[in-house]
Amino acid sequence: xxxxxxxxxxRSWAIQRRVIGALLVREMLTRYGRHNLGFLWIFVEPxxxxxxxxxxxxxxxxxxxxxxxxxxxAITGYSSVLLWRNMPGRTIGGLAPNMPLMYHRNVRVxxxxxxxxxxxxxxxxxxxVTLSLLFTFLGLVKLPEDLLQVVFGWVLLIWFGTxxxxxxxALNERTEAVEKIWHPxxxxxxxxxxxxxxxxxLPKAWQDWILVLPMVHGVEIVREGYFGSAIHAHYSVAxxxxxxxxxxxxGLANVRYVSKNLxxx
Amino acid sequence: xxxxxxxxxxxPLRHGWTTVLDGVNLVIEPGEKIGILGHNGAGKxxxxxxxxxxxxxxxGCVKRHMSVSWPLAFAGGFxxxxxxxxxxxxxxxxxxxxxxxxxxxxxxFAELGKHFKEPVETYSSxxxxxxxxxxxxxxxxDCFLIDEVxxxxxxxxxxxxxxxxxxxxxxxxxIFVSHHDGYIKxxxxxxxxxxxGRLEAYGDVDSALHRYHQ
Numbered sequence: 001x002x003x004x005x006x007x008x009x010x011r012s013w014a015i016q017r018r019v020i021g022a023l024l025v026r027e028m029l030t031r032y033g034r035h036n037l038g039f040l041w042i043f044v045e046p047x048x049x050x051x052x053x054x055x056x057x058x059x060x061x062x063x064x065x066x067x068x069x070x071x072x073x074a075i076t077g078y079s080s081v082l083l084w085r086n087m088p089g090r091t092i093g094g095l096a097p098n099m100p101l102m103y104h105r106n107v108r109v110x111x112x113x114x115x116x117x118x119x120x121x122x123x124x125x126x127x128x129v130t131l132s133l134l135f136t137f138l139g140l141v142k143l144p145e146d147l148l149q150v151v152f153g154w155v156l157l158i159w160f161g162t163x164x165x166x167x168x169x170a171l172n173e174r175t176e177a178v179e180k181i182w183h184p185x186x187x188x189x190x191x192x193x194x195x196x197x198x199x200x201x202l203p204k205a206w207q208d209w210i211l212v213l214p215m216v217h218g219v220e221i222v223r224e225g226y227f228g229s230a231i232h233a234h235y236s237v238a239x240x241x242x243x244x245x246x247x248x249x250x251g252l253a254n255v256r257y258v259s260k261n262l263x264x265x
Numbered sequence: 266x267x268x269x270x271x272x273x274x275x276x277p278l279r280h281g282w283t284t285v286l287d288g289v290n291l292v293i294e295p296g297e298k299i300g301i302l303g304h305n306g307a308g309k310x311x312x313x314x315x316x317x318x319x320x321x322x323x324x325g326c327v328k329r330h331m332s333v334s335w336p337l338a339f340a341g342g343f344x345x346x347x348x349x350x351x352x353x354x355x356x357x358x359x360x361x362x363x364x365x366x367x368x369x370x371x372x373x374f375a376e377l378g379k380h381f382k383e384p385v386e387t388y389s390s391x392x393x394x395x396x397x398x399x400x401x402x403x404x405x406x407d408c409f410l411i412d413e414v415x416x417x418x419x420x421x422x423x424x425x426x427x428x429x430x431x432x433x434x435x436x437x438x439x440i441f442v443s444h445h446d447g448y449i450k451x452x453x454x455x456x457x458x459x460x461x462g463r464l465e466a467y468g469d470v471d472s473a474l475h476r477y478h479q
Contacts, residue, residue, distance in 0.1 A: 030344055100339075103336065260321050261321070
């Protein structure tokens with residue numbers, strides 16, 4: 001356990017993987033426990049959300065500006081919302097209950113964030129896959145035309161969610177205004193996020209504006225992969241990647257600042 | 266060896282900054298037992314947090330050339346909804362050590378019986394401290410941080426703790442932080458006094474105690 005000048009990258013990675021693993025188990029046991037469904041809640045909970053929204057949209061016959069089946073539309077759209085909206089929810093204020101763990105020097109702020117985010121990503125992804133398979137089996141949805149592109153778009157959305165959550169989670173340690181603002185902001189962003197419409201269905205003048213929001217690009221990529229020729233998608237991979245990279249950088253800088261100024265209250 | 270080099274620690278308050286430690290220097294050699302005396306609010310716990318690494322100094326640096334424990338019998342890291350066993354497993358995973366060979370030892374030492382597999386939020390404070398102490402003994406460190414006297418359980422349990430810490434691990438360095446004379450007199454060869462943010466080192470415990478009681 002030499003601490004001075006002996007932390008090679010490979011050793012650090014080994015330690016970090018172990019610590020994140022330990023935190024992951026701890027989070028799972030804490031959040032889901034060993035009662036009733038236990039760990040199944042990881043993806044049952046987001047599935048209930050998506051199913052509920054799917055049902056609502058189907059019953060109200062929500063106009064979404066395309067002739068795609070509404071079920072397929074809801075699954076691709078709402079699953080993506082689970083990523084960018086719920087991930088910051090796990091990191092904002094997520095440090096306080098884990099603060100005493102920092103006495104174990106191997107546990108870092110970023111580890112706490114990553115453990116929580118991994119769990120969130122796993123839940124949202126499992127819910128997305130399970131529902132897709134279920135509705136395909138029921139004949140309500142066709143299999144994706146280009147599975148690889150769906151995965152690509154999904155991964156970019158995960159990256160966006162992780163970067164956003166890291167940035168907001170760390171920033172919230174510096175000013176609690178983040179927590180107050182994120183709630184209304186995420187609520188207001190939902191209808192603008194591309195979950196409930198295709199960019200192509202918007203008036204031309206709005207399209208440029210709505211494409212300022214990075215998650216819209218992600219949803220469009222996923223939908224193009226899913227429905228392919230049936231829709232005309234609008235997105236820029238470069239824009240989304242650039243946005244993600246910048247946000248990641250700002251997030252990591254904030255985590256660094258917070259780690260250095262950690263105060264155990 | 267642990268080197269504390271010109272360490273200052275300031276905290277922001279609403280009306281400005283407060284300086285808790287002001288240019289503190291200290292070197293702790295392997296195997297050394299050292300006491301740190303200080304009245305309430307002198308900055309003892311702050312110093313412990315800086316040595317343990319959970320907080321960083323405002324200026325100066327702490328160099329650890331040996332492994333340093335978390336504060337002995339510290340129960341703050343326990344997750345209430347997890348069982349005693351889960352919490353033990355967590356610590357073992359974080360420090361990369363095997364769990365299987367520690368379970369019996371901890372269960373037996375902490376005298377928890379079947380409660381070991383119940384959530385720790387159901388424990389009494391005594392049970393909590395016994396578990397915390399037992400888990401502290403599971404990971405081997407070169408230097409133990411002892412924040413205030415470890416006085417838990419009945420005299421028999423205290424004897425067990427004493428044997429475990431001061432007999433089986435008498436080769437380790439230990440840093441005692443306390444406002445009690447007795448404990449430091451019993452275990453330390455030298456001591457420091459923390460007052461007004463400064464750390465005054467004394468070659469023997471008696472001189473330190475004399476200064477402390479002035």
